[in-house]
Amino acid sequence: MISIPFSGSKRNRYKEVKQIVQDQGYKKVYEAFGGSAVLSVNLFREGIVERAVINDYDRLFDLYPDYLDIKDNLIKKCLEAGFIKSNKRLNDTQREYLQSMIATIDEKYWRLLANNFVFSGKQTGTLKPSDFTYFHNDITTEKQREYLQTVQQMERVSMDYKEFLTEHYKDFDDTTIIILDPPYMNSTQKAYDNRYFFGLSATLKMLQMVKEMQVDFIFFNMIERDVIEVLKVFGFQDFKVSTRRITQTSTSSREDCLAYVRNQFS
Known part of the structure; x- marks a missing residue:
């Protein structure tokens, strides 16, 4: 796989995501919170999906x-x-x-x-x-130039995640998977300016939106027990959770949780 310095911990989850996509036969991936979009970039580069759309909100x-x-x-x-x-x-x-x-x-x-x-x-x-x-x-x-070449072959937009999902909803079907890596609802635990992060309320609104769209998705967040609780609140039953510990400094680490949720069209 290829990555850039700004790919963060998601580059370490690519094998898991790739396995999910291959096992379930997904052919389209939509990454609503792009960042470096390392997962979509590699799925597209390796020909595992036919279409990859990334929301480059910050126009990185x-x-x-x-x-x-x-x-x-x-x-x-x-x-x-x-x-x-x-x-x-x-x-x-x-x-x-x-x-x-x-x-x-x-x-x-x-x-x-x-x-x-x-x-x-x-x-x-x-x-x-x-x-x-x-x-x-x-x-x-x-x-990084090789990575950019792949990005330039993909579909890339810049908009609010709600607009992004609404705009592409018409194209969602049973070969579609959405990747959701929002600013973490536990964001006060991270060394960032908190103005740029969701909080719990926005996370809940996002999950309500994707539930109504009835499309499978991968959801990243920080604390496994929190992820499981919010998924249960919305009645999601068919999901699998995988959690790793991410080193932050020589003396601290945090959880990084991946939830794969089956929310398929009926």
């Missing part, structure tokens, strides 16, 4: 071509200045040089560049040039 892939060129140029300048890839912070002189270059780059690219230049614990928050203090991770762009 609109930025990607220019971001990759910016990254290549930035890496080139760093290497010319004697930077060596390391898990240790850059020295004062190198940090000053890097931050002076970052300050000249449009802020909309900072979040993407953070993977190579920002400590992992700070990459999800609001960034400023002084946060760019590292030179690490994969400094090439070949794999």
Whole structure:
């Protein structure tokens, strides 16, 4: 499989999702909360599904071509200045040089560049040039360019998830599966700005919507017992849950729960 630095923990669930799709014979996948869309990208790339539609809500892939060129140029300048890839912070002189270059780059690219230049614990928050203090991770762009080529062959839109599901509902049938990876309802446990996350109420509204659509779906969330409880509240009976622990820091981890729900057309 292929992935990009922003694929997160979902890349580790691809084998499970692939098995579900193959076993059940799904031919169309709709990913309502795209992000990197790593699951749909690989299902489509391997020819497992015939149609893959992703909701690139943040328009990540609109930025990607220019971001990759910016990254290549930035890496080139760093290497010319004697930077060596390391898990240790850059020295004062190198940090000053890097931050002076970052300050000249449009802020909309900072979040993407953070993977190579920002400590992992700070990459999800609001960034400023002084946060760019590292030179690490994969400094090439070949794999990301390959990933982008696949995305450009897929159907990609940018809209609210409710609009996305409503827009494509007419195409749903018994060969369709939806992937739902919303901002987690336990979002206060995550190191993110909570304005960008659902909370319980929005999660319940989403599940009500997909239940009425009578289409099978895969639902990701954080805590297994919470996932099971909310599925039961809506009367879902035919579902399987698989949970892993995801390492967050050297001293903490969290659950990552995948629920496969049969909600087929009657």
